[in-house]
Amino acid sequence: MGTVTPAKLSGILPGSSVILKFTPEKDYSLYSVEINGSKVKDIQPSAVEVQYTYKDIKNNILVKPAFVETLNLLISNVLNNSPWKLKSMNIYKDDGTFLFSFPLLQEDKEIKRYFYYPQGEVKMYYPDGSLYWSSTWSISGNNFRLGGGDMTIIELTASRLVFKAPPGADPTTGIINYAQYTYERN
Known part of the structure; x- marks a missing residue:
C-alpha cells in the first residue's frame, strides 16, 4: 500500500x-x-x-x-541476487529454552537457495548447479509459507533470515520443541 x-x-x-x-x-x-x-x-x-x-x-x-x-x-532475488545459505539449525523447547544446535553437514551449508518474486518460487541448488529442490513460498506479515509448511519469521533483513518451524513433540522424549533456522547471504 x-x-x-x-x-x-x-x-x-x-x-x-x-x-x-x-x-x-x-x-x-x-x-x-x-x-x-x-x-x-x-x-x-x-x-x-x-x-x-x-x-x-x-x-x-x-x-x-x-x-x-x-x-x-x-x-527475494529482486534487491539482492546472492543465494541464501543455511548457517545454523537450533532446537528450542516450546517455552524458548535452548536445547541444542543440530550439526549441519557441509553439503547442507553449501546448498544455494533463491526466492523468486513475484513468481513465489523457491529453488535450491547443489554447489555444482544441479537442482536440489523446488517449491513455492509466500510471506504475509511474519508468516512464511515454504512449500506446504507455515513458519514464523523471527528476523529478516537483506542479508539474514531467521525463522522457526511449528512446534512438535520429540518422538523419544515427548518434549514439545521447535527448530529455528538461520540463513545468511552476502
Missing part, C-alpha cells in the same frame, strides 16, 4: 513535465510502476519515497504503482 502524489493536478500543458511522488506505507515498498500500460524501467524497488519526472505529456496519463510488503523484496 502507498500513495502517488503528482506535483500538480491542473494547468499541465501539452509538452510539459510533471513530478510524481510514490510513497510506500509502513512495512511496504514500491515494487514497480506502469504509466499508460508500459513499465517504467527507471524506477527500482524501494522502501522509501521515489520521485519520477514524466516528460513531454501529450494527454492524460494513467499511473499504476505496485506496492508490496517489504519482506517479500528482502527475501
